[in-house]
Amino acid sequence: MLKKTAPPAGPRVLTLRILRSTPGDATEPHWQDFRVEEAEGMTLFIALNEVRESLDPSLQFDFVCRAGICGSCGMLIDGKPGLACCALTRDHGAEITLAPLPVFELIGDLSVNTGKWMRGTAERLETWIHSDAEPLLTALEPRMEPELAEAIYELDRCIECGCCVAGCGTLRMREEFVGAIGLNKIARFRLDPRDERSDDDFYELIGDDTGVFGCMSLLGCHDVCPKGLPLQTQIAFLRRKMVAVGLK
């Protein structure tokens, strides 16, 4: 897009307005502003590290891969859940507000305990292949249609960042709701013929208000998923399949 005005002289000075808090500390949660000079190609990963290195070494946040694949750095960026490492400052205004993801247990500042939540989900929904057969490792592997393998990967791309959980309206009302991440996992294992569980088994896991029938179809999850997973269609599809079990 062509801009008619002349480019401003020198780089912008950004204000990062960060919600600070440490559970157990005497101080109340509060907003704190940090000013950093914008650089070419600057991401929030770079900006936040600059704040920590030069302005406040106590600032807490989580990054691991800094390449958008590990899901560690979900936070509310200008109010919307997203991955901070992929957020280019040039796509935002001069003042950027940052807050921790809601729903998850707060560790401090921008750091939340997604790990505990996700492990709980994995245990509750048993997100692994259920098979009685012990594979014979030296034998040729069982075959799979190439298109099916690709379809499974499509749902396997979830990075458990928690953005869908933070963007979920239902979860604010029903704490036990499994969220889009949980429903997507069930869709993934349901699609996989190596998992011997039936729809009756899956119904036991998600066939109620804490599962697929709890979703109010606000679908914030679908809008904020950084991986662009087809959450909307998967939830609708699962609901149809689970209704069929429920009506049996």
Next chain:
Amino acid sequence: MRINYTDVLVIGGGLAGLRAAVGARRRGHDVTILSLVPPKRSHSAAAQGGMQASLGNTVKGEGDNEDVHFEDTVRGSDWGCDQEVARLFVHTAPQAVRELAAWGVPWNRVKAGDREVVMDGKRVTLTERPEAHGLITARDFGGTKKWRTCYVSDGTGHAMLYAVSDQAVAESIPVHERMEAIALIHEGGRCHGAIVRNLVTGELSAYVAKATCIATGGFGRIYRVTTNAVINEGIGSAIALETGAAVLGNMEAVQFHPTTIFPAGILVTEGCRGDGGLLKDAAGHRFMPDYEPEKKELASRDVVSRRMEEHIRAGHGVKTRFGDHLLLDITLLGAAHIDGKLREVKEICQHFLGIDPATDMIAVRPAQHYSRGGIRTDARGQARGLAGLFSCGEAACWDLHGFNRLGGNSVAETVVAGMIVGETMADFVESAAGDLHVSTALVRECLEREQAKLDTLLMGDGTENASELMRRMQEIMTDKVGIFRRGDLLQEAVDELQALLLKSRKIGVATKRAGANPELVTAYRLQKMLKLALCVAYGALQRTESRGAHYREDYPQRDDANWLKRTLASWSDDFQTLPTLGYEELDVAAMELPPGWRGYGAKNAIEHPATAARVTEISTIRSAFGHADRFTVQQALMPFEHLVPARFRGRNERLGES
């Protein structure tokens, strides 16, 4: 003092640690995993392109087997690897892929019939065999004779990590997250577990175990420009070094990946070139065939990285204010291929460069990528010098990779080594050697010593700034211990790192908080990372030859006569400022594949005196076994089957191989 007891303590929740944990658990032992982050966030997830295993299903992999994979790996390593380990690995890798398939990894599959691919810049049609339909397919990677890299689009590591991590959940293995091992508990050559810091509360506790396994990955963050995640600081390797008993092998054997996004250093997979992508310079010229007429873009990583830097030095790079770079062109693969098989690459290009790789070329330059050096173990994963300590994956110097690792062999190593070491630890725990004789007094002393170190940082009168020292170390490593190495620059690096190490003893931490305290974490990690950096730089200075990725401009020849040996670094006194280096000879007379030319790169090695005799001996054995099958011949050349755990023995079935 809180003490947690477990049979097996696994430090590191990436692929290697998780797989080892599952193995030991399935043998009936209690296992606890410690992880800096939730395990699914581990850096294993960043492995994009795939894992090598000689299934031979795709038509371009036809005829592949353990022998071919073995030779590619040894040549790739520039004869620096342990050949028995390489044999054990290539034998087990197909089983690892098949096990992962059973655990749910959605490997891409062979589709029978014609398909169009790009090879050497041209579109060609391959016809996949109908009998292979639905089996696991593979793509091409550098330094391999066959298409052997099994993959899941370009999210292979992610899919593998999720499958194995979910298996650990299925086995009810506890993972203690945001916990960091900061010292090993050991006495009289026996490891008893670790002192562990809770990164949220700051509390120290002890984990006492019969067997302790370090699987903490690499130490790329000692460099400024690296593809590694921010958690890859090598602390697991460092605490092993600090025992003074365990040793680190070949720390100078650092890998640089040819194609990382410039200037951020984020990886774009070798699969880009494997699938037909080309490297071009500022003039749009495809330059690799000028340097490497045989393998071109698909020579080994050390060779391609070096040629790229050479081409930039000759003035052919694209010039920017951040420095020069080259271009990776995958536009010829087409949008459909990129959307299906290189989608992470596409997202990374969009996020960090603001380009679409289907229409624009990708700015790339080599960057630090992988640590071949690490805790020296034997073929079963037992650490040298410290009983009860084991290691696997990138943290270990098992020594599969020698001085250059093939793409696709590291993510394969994580699970294969995890399979082996899980069994080894179970054997150990079940044996008398695994019995626990540890006094709580020792544990308390160890914990108090670590607490005192942290207290000194928090409450002492130090004035040095940890972040500044960290930045300086990373600059020294990137500027002076990089792809092209020279004696004078390495000496400068060693001198400056020693000065930094002295300063690091006087760090002051401004944030006094005992709990979550990122500044304190930087401080104590830096003290450990500097020791690793010194092992790398000093090892590189002493190694007066060029082998694989260790390239000395002042000693450009591979010198088998003097340097066919593995560097072993130890650090017995906390007050020394240089590691003590020793060397472990590689036995040419026992090699299945004696040193020779790799098939790419320079052809100027100085021969080892024993090579000629071994070559003759091997041809005698081969002719004596003229009509025997390949397994019998291999057994006669270099027996390795005694190293294979019982459950992974047997021959790997392949299409068309009886």
